[in-house]
Amino acid sequence: MKTTSRNLNFFRQPNQDEVLAMHEIRAVNLRKTKRAELINKTRGLNQNHQSLIDFQNNWITEELSKHNEFLISNISPANKVCILIEIALNTSITLSVPATLAIEKYLTENSRCHTHSALFNENTLFGFKNNLKSQNEQLQLATLKVFNSLTQLDIRFLPGLGSLNLFPILIEFLESCNKEIFTETLGVIYNFLVDHPPSNNECSILLRKFSYVYKDEHFTEENLRWIGYLLKNMPYKQLSDDLRDEAFKFVSKLIYSKNDDTLLQALDTLHKLVGCDGFKADLSVFAVKLLKHADHIKKPIQVSVYQLMQNLIRSEKGYAQNLISLGIIDKIISILNKKDNNKLEKEACSCLSRIFEGTEDQIVSVLSNKKLQFEKILNHPNKAVVLEGISCLMNILKSKSKLLIVKIVHNGILYELLKIVKNIQHDLHLKLVFDSLKKYCKFLKKNLSADEWDEIRCKFFQDEYAQILNEIQNMQISFNYFQSYHEFLDIIESNEILEVSLKEPILFNFS
Incomplete structure (x- = not known):
């Protein structure tokens, strides 16, 4: 069978210029499609927001x-x-x-x-x-x-x-x-x-x-x-x-x-x-x-x-x-x-x-x-x-x-x-109160004479304040603040700890 030039063209590879032309045509068509999509989208947005736009005729002179x-x-x-x-x-x-x-x-x-x-x-x-x-x-x-x-x-x-x-x-x-x-x-x-x-x-x-x-x-x-x-x-x-x-x-x-x-x-x-x-x-x-x-x-x-x-x-x-x-x-x-x-x-x-x-x-x-x-x-x-x-x-x-x-x-x-303290029901605030009491008492104990400090600390154990301390022990809240509370008690309760000297033996009288 004879092969015509037309059939030969089918098998021929396109040259570089033809390829570039085809790419350009495809790019143009793509841009046209995208532009049309954008226009349609914009029109749709305008229609969606049309109800938001108000224009009063009395503005027109x-x-x-x-x-x-x-x-x-x-x-x-x-x-x-x-x-x-x-x-x-x-x-x-x-x-x-x-x-x-x-x-x-x-x-x-x-x-x-x-x-x-x-x-x-x-x-x-x-x-x-x-x-x-x-x-x-x-x-x-x-x-x-x-x-x-x-x-x-x-x-x-x-x-x-x-x-x-x-x-x-x-x-x-x-x-x-x-x-x-x-x-x-x-x-x-x-x-x-x-x-x-x-x-x-x-x-x-x-x-x-x-x-x-x-x-x-x-x-x-x-x-x-x-x-x-x-x-x-x-x-x-x-x-x-x-x-x-x-x-x-x-x-x-x-x-x-x-x-x-x-x-x-x-x-x-x-x-x-x-x-x-x-x-x-x-x-x-x-x-x-x-x-x-x-x-x-x-x-x-x-x-x-x-x-x-x-x-x-x-x-x-x-x-x-x-x-x-x-x-x-x-x-x-x-x-x-x-x-x-x-x-x-x-x-x-x-x-x-x-x-x-x-x-x-x-x-x-x-x-x-x-x-x-x-x-x-x-x-x-x-x-x-x-x-x-x-x-x-x-x-x-x-x-x-x-x-x-x-x-x-x-x-x-x-x-x-x-x-x-009785009116405070928040752990952090209670801790702040007892920290303040603890620091004040610590300073006073360090800087005052024993008699002066005794006068201040003993007042905490008078009837009115002793009752408050007892109520604090029975407060129905969590005990996160209790470390500061007990440190405060340690300061006001312990006056002096007498240490036994090993150099002086203690003599017991059994008579």
């Missing part, structure tokens, strides 16, 4: 409705937003401003919608950035409101926002004489910097611009609130000491704010500043402002004030003595006596405990306050206060001042500690 009939027709909300974006970016100022405001209302009402990445892509964002450069203040303000809403969205759905480099434009707006533009700019900067931490240079520029807030036309509670938020979110650990001091100047001005939110941001900022190594601001002067103002603010904010006091006491030498001279002990006693806020009582008593960590003179100045009665603290209904009271006693013991410790003991504080 008369000028816009005359300009585009589709805005008042029954098309999908997403399509209406696309039309508004087109009008905002590519028409006259007369139409751009109301269209931009309508977009801002849409973003505000639909902040949880997941389709924003499709509507506000990179090109759209750059278009709005160009609108910020407009000379028309109304368009600037409307566009700032749009960015304020966009920067509050989840950054994962707006990947192009970080590449806009908005900071230089926003900094220029901080010199604006328009109060609304200034305020809106502060909001955009805050929302933007939350996801994009500022550099040292940007922090320096911002702190210099904050001085504009104290101009007459910009001095408003809203502006102070935004500054409070901005100050709180600065990366203080990486800033220089000069920038930290500059930030502290603004924080100290925010303390007298009538806005609770602003005051909370200022206190949080101070927590961060105090935690920085080498922070040398004059916090003692600031304590006067803070302590005087504490009585005029709400209790949840007072909690933050006393938490800050604790950090300041530990971070700055002499700070506690300044607080004592300002009357902080009376304020703490007043809080503990009111018994109306458990968390505030706990933090106030923790502040007292930090003060007792100081020098002997400092402790003496606190104990000289006749209103301070440890019996009331140890019998306080708030268990957290009781534990902090025990911590105060342990800090006094750490001073190793024989005079102070004996004074505390003669005031009956050890016996009061023993009394409160």
